[in-house]
Amino acid sequence: MKFEVLGTGCYKCIQLETLINEILAGLGKSGINVIRSSDESYIRKFMPLDEIPGLLIDGRLVCAGIVPDRDTLYEWLK
Secondary structure (H helix, E strand, O other): OOEEEEOOOOHHHHHHHHHHHHHHHHOOOOOOOEEEEOOHHHHHOOOOHHHOOEEEEOOEEEEEOOOOOHHHHHHHHO
16 A cells, blocks of 8 residues: 655644554554655645645545544554
């Protein structure tokens, strides 16, 4: 699986990336990389910039504009 946080490095983007890493570590999936993409033209291919952060799982946008709660992320990542 490939996880990609779309964002420019704001608080919410970092919070989402950190939460994903914590959940993956808890699941024993520490070998999976979480990528943060901050290229604005790349982000615009998936969503408007005013809706960051976004999360791509295997190239599919699963959320935008929010940091999902831990339980929701857990379900997506397991």
